[in-house]
Amino acid sequence: MTVRPASTLWMCLMAGCLHASETGATDGSGPAAPAPKAAGAEPVLEYLWYATEAGFTEDKLSVLATEWNRRVDGGDYEVITANILKPEFETTDFDLVWVLLWPSQAARDAGWSQWKRDHAEAWRAATKGILEHPPKQHFAFLPRWGYSSPELTLRAGDNFFSGFNFCRYHSGLDSEALPAFQQEYNDWISGKAAVDYGYLILEPRFEMGTADFVWLDIFGSVEARETVSGSRRDDATGSPWNVMAACEEYRFEGMKIRS
Secondary structure, three states, X not given: OEEEOOOHHHHHHHHHHHHHHXXXXXXXXXXXXXXXOOOOOOOEEEEEEEOEOOOOOHHHHHHHHHHHHHHHHOOOOOOOEEEEEEEOOOOOOOOEXXXXXXXXXXXXXXXXXXXXXXXXXXXXXXXXXXEOOOOOEEEEEEEEEEEEOOOXXXXXXXXXXEXXXXXXXXXXXXXXXXXXXXXXXXXXXXXXXXXXXXXXXXXXXOOOOOOOEEEEEEEOOHHHHHHXXXXXXXXXXXXXXXXXXXXXXXXEEEEEEEO
8 A cells, every 4th residue: 555645535534523423412411322324233433633731741741631530440341442633633623532442332322421421511510621622523433453563552541653554445345345455464564573553444433525534543653654654555565555555644652541
């Protein structure tokens, strides 16, 4: 897969999210349910875009993450894991992304209902002057693990890096070719030196616009990102990356705040 500079596809993703959010409004107590693609008992990966306010500092964000975990621990929430992402590219759309992984759509809906009832007002007060409310945007995916090395063992408090690749199939290829490509890629990456790396395919729960699929890379270290990204874009390594699709990559630094 070839990677182009971050530009138009991110805006196309934004347009899809805005369309999805029109199914319901949020009053800051919790986002409305994502657009109607049935999730059943499948995990739901939810992203909330936040703008920071004048009182924001990294220390205050850490305090908020601790307070958020305390509230989640004290309730009947089924959050599997949570992360905070910060973009490594210029954007006026958000300053950070709060990420939640739920075991199912039902667990997600029940969690937000409980949050609205028990914590929303206090949370708005705690974040006042630090994070803008309501979130600027939210959107959800069904995550499909593609590969995870034994070395990728992230725990709460760990820092990591991620790359969202919004991809278009090359001419003559479509979704039917993706499983075979993933197997070829997995065989290739597993033959590399041990690195803390994994990836998921994200199935959007909204109309995504021009991208055919989303490939999310997760790197446990800068070294892993440099090793994988460099090797797979170099045809001399035998990488299958350039064969399947053309992608735009958006890089983030992240911190796991719950595991």
